Amino acid sequence: MKLYISHSHNPYYNLAVEEYLFRNEEGEVFMLWQNDRTAVVGKNQNIYTELNLEKVKAGGIKIARRITGGGAVYHDLGNLNYSYIGTAAMAGDNSFLRFSEPIISALASLGVSVVLSGRNDLTVDGRKISGAAEHTEAGRTLHHGTLLFDSDLSMLSECLSVDREKLSSKGISSVSSRVTNIKPYLPKINGVAELISAIAKEISEKHGATLHPLPSCPEISKLEEKYSSEGWLYPKRRLxxxxxxxxxxxxxxxxxxxxxxxxxxxxxxxxxxxxxxxxxxxxxxxxxxxxxxxxxxxxxxxxxxxxxxxxxxxxxxxxxxxxx
The missing domain is CATH 3.30.390.50 (CO dehydrogenase flavoprotein, C-terminal domain)
Structure with a gap:
């Protein structure tokens, strides 16, 4: 397994690197990365209904669209993102459980008991700390997710326009009542940088991962242009x-x-x-x-x-x- 850590907080660059690794690496890949304040929607979501655009634009928050499905999420520097890329065949019947295992295991080694809940959420004490999404193509699967460490949950709640039917199906009244940060569960971890180091150490020891520098090539620059383009962010749809x-x-x-x-x-x-x-x-x-x-x-x-x-x-x- 190859381990990559991005030190960029640019969502368009990070998504570009991730897609490049997905399409060009052959073995297993694990990547840790952060975006500065960004609202990220799933590939097939309608930005106008999924985000509070007035709040997002007034707050200078970037908007991004990923290649995976799933719902909208909010990233900031209190949140850590992970990507796990491997063959579709290795996932078995429950790909989300298989690809979430390194994060679940890493947090368990730090004393946090995490449970996969529903189709794609990781929870602690019944509250969501991570949402994951996947995309499979040409026999390869890209699995990635968030990890709320010390994220601004009020901003998260204000930026996302979550479907009331979705909330009621989970027996909750608001986004803020559904999610939580894991910082209180990790008293010995002082900041996201230490969390990255702890997870990287666990991934290396348990999965034999070796740290590699991120690639730099014209293809990544082209992908970054795609992710920041109006055509990708706001695909043309009839009213x-x-x-x-x-x-x-x-x-x-x-x-x-x-x-x-x-x-x-x-x-x-x-x-x-x-x-x-x-x-x-x-x-x-x-x-x-x-x-x-x-x-x-x-x-x-x-x-x-x-x-x-x-x-x-x-x-x-x-x-x-x-x-x-």
């Missing part, structure tokens, strides 16, 4: 009002919103957003909806939906479209 029908629901695997545009009785275009995790065939899903609306149920029943949205079954999509 909801321009679509004929709108469907939205929260499932155990995430929220899904599908917009359909009809010409007569034919579906001619579709848009999909949400905090779900993509399957490797996700880019083909929109086209699967196109055609006569009377035949939509039949088309859905013949789809292997887990290959498009991880965890989704035909019955879920039929329920969303009210075709059950």
């Amino acid at each position: 909801v009002s321009e679509y004929t029908r709108s469907y939205k629901r929260r499932f155990s695997f995430g929220s899904v919103e599908i917009l359909l545009s009809l010409s007569g009785e034919e579906i001619v275009s579709a848009d999909i957003s949400g905090d779900f995790f993509e399957g490797e065939n996700f880019s083909l899903l929109k086209d699967a909806f196109l055609g006569e609306i009377s035949e939509l149920k039949s088309r859905i029943e013949h789809l292997d939906l887990d290959g498009y949205i991880i965890g989704m079954r035909a019955g879920d999509l039929l329920e969303l479209f009210e075709l059950c």
